[in-house]
Amino acid sequence: VLTIGPGAENLVRYACLLNELGHANGRTGMGAVMGSKNLKAIVVKGNDRIAFAQKEKVQEIARFMAAEAKTNPLSKSLNELGTAGSIPGKQKSGMLPTSNFKEGAFEDFEKISGLTMMNKIGKGNKGCWACPIRCKMVVEVDTPEILVDSRYGGPEYETLASFGSLLLNGDLISIAKAHELCNKYSLDTISTGVTIAFAIECYEKGFLTSSETDGLELKYGDASLILKLIEMIANRQGLGDLLAEGVKKVSEKLGPETKEFAMEVKGQEAPMHDVRGRVSLAYAYAFSPIGADHLVSVQETLVENKEGMPFKNISCLGILEPLDKMEYGPKKIRQFYYLMNVFSLLNTLCICNFGVAPRGIMPLGKLVELVEGVTGWQTSLWELLKAGERTVNMARSFNAREGFNREQDNLPARFFQGMENGRLEGLKLDEEKFRQDMDLLYEMLGWDVSTGNPKAAKLYELGLDWIAEETL
CATH class of the missing domain: 1.10.599.10 (Aldehyde Ferredoxin Oxidoreductase Protein, subunit A, domain 3)
Structure with missing residues (x-):
């Protein structure tokens, strides 16, 4: 089942497509394309088996892959922590995007690492159908203050960085909630995080004022602000209506001086790799x-x-x-x-x-x-x-x-x-x-x-x- 949520229905430019709630076709705004056509979901149900020209050869390769997945370091690391396991390595190398790519190291990186996530809120892992690697960690939070539904999977590296280090946010629970909200609303987590980071820097430098932010003080490290802005973006409410346009369009509206720190190429926001x-x-x-x-x-x-x-x-x-x-x-x-x-x-x-x-x-x-x-x-x-x-x-x-x-x-x-x-300071x-x-x-x-x-x-x-x- 391929679906879109309210963010796509409201034509957020970086709205994405969701498969089975936890698998996102995240980039390029395809959700907005479906939303523009009033197409809510595509459901495919098949009964026939796929026919292979050489069935035995395909089965032999499948057995090879299943065996390799159990012992090969490349797949074992993904099975254990998923892409979330790369946070410490990015920090060590000085390439963990921090404060809208101004920096390459985040003081609280351990608080948002894959190991911390597994120990604190992890509920096992899953993968795509029949995949032996199973690289997707599932998380769940059930407290009086906040709920995170395990049906939406869990944040991977890009999401941990875009709502974590990029925004100087060491609150892992809020990142898990941000991930869930983006899946519910069908928003690309990378573009959402980078757009919020750009807005914060614009506010710091005076290109956005409180009159344009609905009175919100945009600042790094504010977990509640991140969650509020996601809601506003998805529903195109107030400041969210502007941020739903993405970094390129926001920069064009706020002036050429903002282009210097607008982290996008051809209108697509930069992933979490410097x-x-x-x-x-x-x-x-x-x-x-x-x-x-x-x-x-x-x-x-x-x-x-x-x-x-x-x-x-x-x-x-x-x-x-x-x-x-x-x-x-x-x-x-x-x-x-x-x-x-x-x-x-x-x-x-x-x-x-x-x-x-x-x-x-x-x-x-x-x-x-x-x-x-x-x-x-x-x-x-x-x-x-x-x-x-x-x-x-x-x-x-x-x-x-x-x-x-x-x-x-x-x-x-x-x-x-x-x-x-960070390690690459000045580079x-x-x-x-x-x-x-x-x-x-x-x-x-x-x-x-x-x-x-x-x-x-x-x-x-x-x-x-x-x-x-x-x-x-």
């Missing part, structure tokens, strides 16, 4: 057709250990040496390009990247076997990666038709400024090197460097003749 400590993440945020997105390509820290399984799993792509996370230049762009096609392929196949290399436990070679087993097609890794690249080019061509070009492949100004605390992106690398990326893709859009020759090479002929 690009100043991982250069390929900067490429991903700028390049993504949907705006800031951390799942465009691999983050370097995952493949920095030459002996680690994730790095070994990408050697079949010709990536033979790990690269420093702060390295710029041709080698980094090449790695980003190849792994972008892998991530695009996984999206095309509707496969979770927690299951398949480099982040997951299934090697890319076995993914080829799986596709053959399901479909009966005789294929290869090369052909599948071309399918991933084809998807990248189709998305870019769509954006080009709608008027986008490389001018929108940009980043918030704050990422080119030094962090104010910032090198803007000149970043621009040069983006030029190189377009060239490597076979795109026009001046526009950042696909050339006809690349579209023909990928078999996208119909797009090439439409755009010529």
Whole structure:
């Protein structure tokens, strides 16, 4: 059952879709699209079994995955704490977004960690249907002061950070409640948290006044304020009506001076990963057709250990040496390009990247076997990666038709400024090197460097003749 809530019905720009109450298609405002069509839910009920071309091969791979999930460190850590387990690592590395990305470390990080959540309000975990990894922690709170319903699952890393460190909020119970409210109202937790953080900074700097905030004092660390603003956003009440437009639209209304700390790309608010400590993440945020997105390509820290399984799993792509996370230049762009096609392929196949290399436990070679087993097609890794690249080019061509070009492949100004605390204090992106690398990326893709859009020759090479002929 795919549903929307009042936030989507009220056309909050970052409203999302909810599956079975606890699984969110969080980004890009698809909930608002359904809301605009007065479409409340889509219900699918099937009785037939899915037929596989080579059933025994698929079952063999399923057994392999089930066995690996029990012993492989990549899946065991996700099974134990889910993505919430990454809070301490982000803090240690100085990359835990704090106070609207001004800082990279949060004093109360332990109060919102996955381990604290499991011990304090955890009620076990669950996963998608038949998944052996089961990475979703379920939480429940039943006190006279506050109730959190376990049917809505529990906050994952992005939610813990966006309603926690980003807003200087160490109250775990309020974060769990914020997660539940966003699921009830069908609001993307990332965009909601980042929009609230932006509003607070605007208030601090005088771009929002008490007359515009319905008398509310917007300040960091105020748990009750966060919950109140979520309600106001979902119902478009008072200040919530403005914040329902998202960071880009709010910034445009409040003035160009606010753009410097408006943490969005192409209108989509930044996820809880700071690009100043991982250069390929900067490429991903700028390049993504949907705006800031951390799942465009691999983050370097995952493949920095030459002996680690994730790095070994990408050697079949010709990536033979790990690269420093702060390295710029041709080698980094090449790695980003190849792994972008892998991530695009996984999206095309509707496969979770927690299951398949480099982040997951299934090697890319076995993914080829799986596709053959399901479909009966005789294929290869090369052909599948071309399918991933084809998807990248189709998305870019769509954006080009709608008027986008490389001018929108940009980043918030704050990422080119030094962090104010944490292990990476003072670190910032090198803007000149970043621009040069983006030029190189377009060239490597076979795109026009001046526009950042696909050339006809690349579209023909990928078999996208119909797009090439439409755009010529």
